[in-house]
Amino acid sequence: MFKYIKFLSQYFQKERKNIALIFVFVMLSQSFSLLEPVFYTRILDRFLRDSHNLTKFPTEHAFFVALGITVLAWIASAFAARIFKNFQQYYVNTVSDRIGINVFNHAYEHVISLPIQFHANQKTGEVFRKISKAREDITTLFGVAFDKIFQNVFSISIVLIYIFIREWRVGVIAIILVPVFIIATSFFTKRVKKIQGDINKSNERLFGTSFEALNHIEVVKSFASEEHEINQVREDNKVTHDNVKKKTIAYQQLFFVQGTIVNLARVSLIWFGSVLAFKGVLTFADVILFGVYSFVIYQPLYDLGDIYAKYQEGVSAVDRLQTLLSEKATIFSKPNALKPKKLQGKIEFKNVSFNYSQEREILKNVSFKVEPGKKLAIVGFSGSGKSTIVKLLLRFYEPTTGEILIDGKNIADYNLQALHKRIGLVLQDNILFNTTLSENIRYGTFKASDTEVEASANRAYLSDFLKKLSLGLDTLVGERGVKLSGGERQRVAIARSIIKKPDILIFDEATSSLDSHSEEMIKEAISQVSKDVTTITVAHRFSTVVNADEIILLEAGEISERGNHKELLAKKGRYASLYQLQTQRQAEEPYSPSTIDNIA
Template sequence: MRARRLPARRRARARFRTAARVVRAGHSAAQDPPPGVQLGPASRHGSESAAAEGGPAPAERRARLAGSCRDGVMRTSSGPRGTTERPPKRDVDMSQETPSRFRQLFLGNLREVKGRLLFAGLCTLGATAAELLKPWPLKIILDHVILDKPVPRTLRALHGLLAEGKVPLLLEAAAGIVVIALAGGLFSYFQIFITSSIGYKMVYALRRELFTHLQTLSLAFHNRARSGDLLTKIAGDTNTLKDVFADSILKFSSYVLTVVGMLAIMAAIDWKIGLIALATLPFLGYSLLHLYRKTKLSVKTQKKQEGKVASRMSEVLQAVPLVQAFARERYEAEQFDAVTEQTVRESIRVARLEAAATRSSEIITALGTAAAVLFGAFQVLKGRMLPGELVLVVGYLTNMYKPIRQLAKLSTDFSKAMAAAERVSEVLDIEPEITDRPDAVPATGLKGEIEFRDVSFDYGDGKDVLRNVSFSVSPGQRLALVGVSGAGKSTIVSLILRLYEPQRGAILIDGRDIRQYKRASLRRHIGIVLQQSLLFGATIRENIAYGKPKATPEQIEAAARAANAEEFIRELEHGYDTVIGERGATLSGGQRQRIAIARALIRDAPVLILDEPMTGLDGESEAKVREALDRLMAGKTCIVITHDLQSVADADQVLVLDGGGIVDRGTHAELAARSGRYRQLYEAVT
């Protein structure tokens, strides 16, 4: 009795431990909140759920829980108005907490094509039936035409043909060979066509989902990730999956059906021969499974190394001018050799495992075939089996072991596919750090009033890049951010664009926390010109219209004129339809900046961010860019990051940043007149 009660006790203890973990995990949220705590939407939702399940009433829950918004923000009254506190966020890997996004996408696509899959399955059955019928005409000719053996009751349809003579039966058997081949070919054609189209479409959907998902992940993720490895996942790994979806799954199902059908027919002819053929399968299965596991691990390592190789190649190719200028070609070649050495080693290991899988399956199947043929021959000699039946068995054994040997190759293909799927899942299962709240509203008609309230931020290492930064900019004003490199100027811009989110404090535009706006709509109200303008390898027209995809040709040309870019554009061979090199490599620095200004002009956003727009320009280009910038900034709220203190004379407000904080503020004239950090910087450059 005690032995029967023990599992129940264990289950009870397990339930208790689980409950204890839940209580501990929720303790910080379940304790009494400090006065003034405001519950976020997630807390209200949780309260309603608890009440619906018989838990405490919503009011009671609100009294007990320190509410948090969906993104983890805690609002307290202990700090300045609008202050928010929360732990640093990173893109979170949810693969251990939620069903794989890759699996969800895969199953969702399968459900969409279930009708076509059913038809492909029927075609597979037809092709398998044709494969099983292939040796039967030969058996009939050998047993009942050449050897004149009596026709069994299972082939009663042949009695009428035999009554007419052997020639009609011979002709019918020959015609049967052709008909079976035609039917099998037709079924196989539709089978391959349908499954291939499904496979290609599924992989395209996966590749698109992966590409789209990567664009939603934060800059923190992209700063950590290697671009070459990501490209390998988007192109190489999804291509590996394409081969499986479009080909291998089809072959696997066809091979399995063929093997099962042939075993069944051989068992019907002589159960002992069927047993001999069946006895080889456990040995094959063990061999293939063992090699599959080893291959999968090697393929995963191989893919990881290939990603490193791609990253190294991408890095060097982007820095070719630097490599050539410093004559480091030999060094980079040696570095490339070092990175690729392990990749080659793993590739050879994978090839060796593939060869081992194929050869081991051939040896096992050869032993099985020899045993079955030997036994069948003795049965024929004893008169217990017809010669045609032995031919049938030999044909089935040959055709059965052929797909089994192919399964050995498929096992390595599946190993590669599983490794590729895991690599893709690693990215798809990362939840974006910055997302829109459920109650976020579109940003419409913004005037451009910007306010920072005690904003602090770090990049996850605990070192504040910004610390308690507060300032405000009225609509139409120009704000200049100055300071040494690393003072936090670019971080302020990234926070306004919601490329990152602060750990503490709040950023408001037009009096509303920017987290209450939908990100895409907020960013459409912000124009930006960077120090190194990012251009695509497309036409000039497309690059200018990138800020406003539906812009008319007239609007594009007007923006180019305002940016002082039309003159050099007209001199190009194809004008606005000239395709520039990757990252605008065929244009000079000043020309790239003017295209970027035209792109910002056509957007006509109320907020404009300029990040060192004059850096690296010659005198003539700087004059043209400065004139274009004056047109661009007219009537807009402008935030200018610059080391050129002479260019901030027109700013309504200058903030001097140092060590993550604002150490001085005022107009250019006020700051230059009094002692302080700004005056030191100004005197150093003048």
Template sequence: MSGGHIPFSHKGRSPINAAPSKGSIWIMLQQMFNRVPSKWKFSFLIISLMLLISLIEFSIPQLTQYTIDEVIPKKKYDSLIWIGAGILGAALLLALLNYLNSYVVSKVGQKAILDIRNSMYDHIQRLDMKFFDKNRTGDLMSRLTNDVNLLQQLISSSMLQVVTDTVTFLAVAVYMLFINWQLTAVLLVTFPFMFYITRVFGKRIRLSFRSVQSSAGDVSNQLQDSISGMRLIQSFTNEEFESARFAERNHENMVANIKSVRLRSMFSPIIDLMNNIGLVAVIVFGAWQVMEGKFTIGLIVAFLAYLRLLQSPVRNFSRVISIVQQSAAAFERITEILDTKPEIIDKAAATELPSIKEKIDFQLVDFAYDQGVPVLCNLNLTMKAGQVTALVGSSGAGKSTITSLLIRFYDPQQGRITMDGHDIRDVTLKSLRSQMGIVSQDIILFNGTIRENIVYGMLDAYDEKIIESAKAAHAHDFIRSLPDGYDSQIGERGVKLSGGQKQRIAIARALLKNPRIIILDEATAALDTESEHLIQEALSRLMINRTSIVIAHRLSTIQKADQIIVLEKGNVQEKGTHEQLLRSNGRYKQLHDLQFPQLKAKT
């Protein structure tokens, strides 16, 4: 660490951070439309509603023109009642149709959002561990929640407006050209400028929102890290340091938001200015034509009403575009996840893996998490079925990596791993992983009841099986002593339980699965001496006729293993039983003497 730098990166961004793609808005609308259930029936209904709405909106200026040019000059008093009733009826019908239009679009849109969120969550669960190694939890949560919510905002309030306004604009423009092309041509002079401004600002607004959402992901990352590590923060009295880190991320988000607000604040007034220029042109040119006797006053009034209908979509679009562009940026971040392809997948011709009966082989396996930094090098290793194989060695020697490769969280760059001669890349992931139960030092429990956490090992297990597994893990007695027994809430990550209790729940969960292969990664590290003794007894019985892989730093827990593999620098340095390795006076003997110096003194 160089002079005075804090030991964390303040500027790190998630690797998923691509530039917006051209035409993403239309791709977004198209893909969301494809997710709409019964989309063609829905389209027919919406188009019918929009046509009716447009027809009614067209009729009201016609009634206004008729009143001014016919009813008032000719004093048709009787017609006033019918015209008033017609305008009121049209307004009521228009309100009803707008309600139906908005409700139908919002309801169908919510179903599309439901499908997107479910698809995204399902896809994330199927991605490789490499993906989660490279992307931070907070950013992924931000994409799954905030970005999807932005799409929900688009559908709920803006998508209907964009579609309806586009149809209204085209219909009104065609009709205005039909009734008076000269006046319409004067008005439309400003529209090319508005379209150009919209295009320029739209691109900049989308880029600015992209920055906003990226910085929001950084804020989420900081929150996730801080809240999950609050015990560490407070124990080191680093509250001020963490507050400063959060304030910096929060400030970056504020700066990005201010830039976005500045662009939106500039855009709307420019569009309003263009609209007012068009209004001035219509009034001046129309008034001149009236004074020349070429237009009637009713035509000008009706034309101004049509002008409002024509300018309203443009004005609305200037307001909606920020939501649309924000949604486009969110959609790009979502599709980056959905377009990420998992590398660890079943082959087309993958077969079911039979229950292991003979052995597990690592044959000339090379693996590196990062290119150029090897973890395993030409590893040859055999584990016999039904036996206990212990993996020991220095930190970083590759012990946990071996189990991660075995369960296919990763695939080796070279070599192969077989079970009874079956390459594990040629069998289905489900048949491979269903044979394994894992209990690690990093205990993962879900916020819920003890029963829910144990039954996670076999979702359809009966109470008898759950209790049997808990007893085998020596967890039943302490569970029964709790006020709600197996229905006791354990809190987030089991915060209401002790370390030993959490570990025994995790062991019970793995035992309920009744796996053919048990992987214990420092499984007893969090237990006190008494609990460790009880668990060791239970595991000794349960390892019979199972293939067990034990990763341990505490050599006292593996002395009865059938085979101890000593790993150094990604390869096997020595192997044998506890007694054989002690007699060989190699690396295992060194590790043993470091942990048991009193025994070394006696020898």
């Protein structure tokens, strides 16, 4: 338990003053609440005893005055208890919610800072479910802890002290079965924790499966796989439901045992109190008060049992959150890392090798230089390592051996965010967010003005497209940009890079899946934005790289040829033969990305 308290303490350190206020309001509200039964038992005692013995009062009027004062005190006590309870609830709800938000923010910040290799091995829906479930359970746990645990412990302590002072033998009866209650609760809630862990796992799997299917809905529908995905979700839900039934049975067994113990204790307390009242040791009002206070003792024990069960559920979520937070960022910025406002754009790979696993080496001793403002093209078969070079340059991964330099400095010496701000990236499948065209272009350069957004859109050849839209740049693009064509998405991505004003531009298969018309427009846009900017173009289609200052042909992770287009044709090597084959096929049949992929 203490390791969980230590872990969770980081989230309520900033709330110490508010937590102290909660404790104050709990003590005040409970103190006044505990006075209420004292007043109404005294009223009852007056009616049963003093109303037949008015000689204790000088007049009948005095009797009713005393009775009225007692009633007013009772009402005032109840009113004060309610007021302080309201303050208590306000602070409990707001503080526990802030703690839940802090948990979510901390976990999200951690996950988003983890390297690409972590995300490549995870289902997004499962990760998100872990975070959201932790927030829900920890918010509930803190709310219950602040609202119930201290309140119940305080109430039980005050009542037991009063009973022991009034009649210690009744006090012994009151607490004798408490240890039995605690042991029984602990036994059953351990089972609940294990079952809750299984529920969390199946729910995470459910979120992962359903999120992935909805995120790739076009693929699901095009392969008529709706029934398969529905069956997957049904199966995960069935597993969850079976575990929920097990948890429900465990809870009902717990409640039955708790109820038996509590009822036995209450009956024993009232029976023994009645015996003492018959002997004149206690008054009838005392017996009634002890009966009322037995609820104050044992009802909180019920609550504490439920709280302990919720604690076990929360612990399961905390365990999974801790596992997530224990993931370490293997790629990070060094202290005092360089934060350049501008780069010259000189790039150098020096004897770089890389492998994702020990089984296969993706890059083997790759070396090349790109001078500032020059254009490098990388071509080769699928799986030859072209896109891996891009990922290494962005420092999504670290090279196994060798080093990568920008402006003569190892990229590990740069602050990661500062480096990424100076590099523009356009991919084959660019992800757009479900917001407006304007916000998508502005993404990453959030303070850009509307004028800058419009200028970037024009430079990316989006102006004719925008004229056809009634809302122009305020048009929503849909989930992942589904309302746009492939060429339109590419031009939005190019506009996004333009507004960034990068010193290095990377085009990774930016035209490989486009028709000829869209390709020509993208080539024009690329030509416009890459003037005087260091540019790396990864491509399948050789026609898109003929104007590069240098072309690298990558085969099986190694550079087999290099030079400009004319030099490589003159060599009549692998590049020349692939270029001729590709040109011939393009003339014979319409462009097909799969056809080109097979030859380059």
